[in-house]
Amino acid sequence: MPFDNALLKTIKDHLDLREVVEQELGQGQPAGQTVRWACPFHQGHNPTAFAVSKDRFYCWSCEASGDVIAWMIQRENLDFKTAVQQAAVMAGVDLGGPILPRLSRPDPRRPIRSARPLLHPPDLDWQRSSHFYVQKCQAYLWNEINQAALDYLRQRGLKDETIEQAQLGYDPGRQIITIPWYIKDELWRLGTKSLAEGGKAPLFAGFKQGLYNADRLTPEQPVLLLEGEFDALIVQQEVGDLVVAVATGGVTLGRQIKWVGRLIQMPQVLVAFDDDPAGDKAAGWWLKVLPHNAQRCRPLGAKDPNDMLIKAGLNLRQWLGEVPEAKPETKPEVGSLWQRLMGREKR
Numbered sequence: 001m002p003f004d005n006a007l008l009k010t011i012k013d014h015l016d017l018r019e020v021v022e023q024e025l026g027q028g029q030p031a032g033q034t035v036r037w038a039c040p041f042h043q044g045h046n047p048t049a050f051a052v053s054k055d056r057f058y059c060w061s062c063e064a065s066g067d068v069i070a071w072m073i074q075r076e077n078l079d080f081k082t083a084v085q086q087a088a089v090m091a092g093v094d095l096g097g098p099i100l101p102r103l104s105r106p107d108p109r110r111p112i113r114s115a116r117p118l119l120h121p122p123d124l125d126w127q128r129s130s131h132f133y134v135q136k137c138q139a140y141l142w143n144e145i146n147q148a149a150l151d152y153l154r155q156r157g158l159k160d161e162t163i164e165q166a167q168l169g170y171d172p173g174r175q176i177i178t179i180p181w182y183i184k185d186e187l188w189r190l191g192t193k194s195l196a197e198g199g200k201a202p203l204f205a206g207f208k209q210g211l212y213n214a215d216r217l218t219p220e221q222p223v224l225l226l227e228g229e230f231d232a233l234i235v236q237q238e239v240g241d242l243v244v245a246v247a248t249g250g251v252t253l254g255r256q257i258k259w260v261g262r263l264i265q266m267p268q269v270l271v272a273f274d275d276d277p278a279g280d281k282a283a284g285w286w287l288k289v290l291p292h293n294a295q296r297c298r299p300l301g302a303k304d305p306n307d308m309l310i311k312a313g314l315n316l317r318q319w320l321g322e323v324p325e326a327k328p329e330t331k332p333e334v335g336s337l338w339q340r341l342m343g344r345e346k347r
């Protein structure tokens, strides 16, 4: 069966392989139209053996070469179909559903330095200083002087083991709970919750939008997509055997290509945003962007899973038991491009 060259060309035209590689290997050394790195395939030490142009990579030592699809298949361990799907998402190429958040078309004359900042974690200085702060706050939380803060977390239903694993902390000066967002050992964001009367949680500058708990994502389990970090922790703690709970950190957040691209690969995404108009509206965005695997999963009897458990005393296991089955693995009726992708699988 022939390739759908037009589709692949569209995807590749919209992507700059140098930026895709940079996401994984960090900043390289520009050399003419290429950017150079040490080769990730043969673990070479020559820092410039691996040359990447807008659409090809090539290693001068081991001769590994290919395009963006080959890169994703080999580096991310994806099958062909998933690699094309994910590349399409990164490229902002319409899969037949609504238009995905689109990245601007790369300009070959533009310096590589201005690569899409949202795909990267915060810079190392920020991560280091924040990591130090996170550790300090963690020590404060477990100091008996700050028993009230620990009690607050326990009253929200969090077990000590969960609190410890999530590396939650407390800043007694600011009276805030600190919630670090580590993803693959990189610190993307620092969430906060104010414990002061009528206090507003400060936002630390310099963070990047992430997907809380993204490290647990696996194709083996459905995903519960939530707004708040505490909701994700509670669900993970209580019914982590049934679902992977991730949080966007806000009703309209987490919409970056990187995170959409992760979720698109999951078997089922249950959008459990708060049971209110904002939650419904934002859930609608995800159902449009992930037409093949997303479903609305409304919290019952309370606005969010944390309240369901604590205020309403409801059983999260029972709630998830009533969630509709995953959509069957059939070709989704979402447009020709998507069907062409699915069709090519038989090749």
Ligand SMILES: [Zn+2]
Binding pocket: 039, 040, 041, 042, 043, 044, 049, 059, 060, 061, 062, 063, 064
């Ligand atoms: Zn090599």
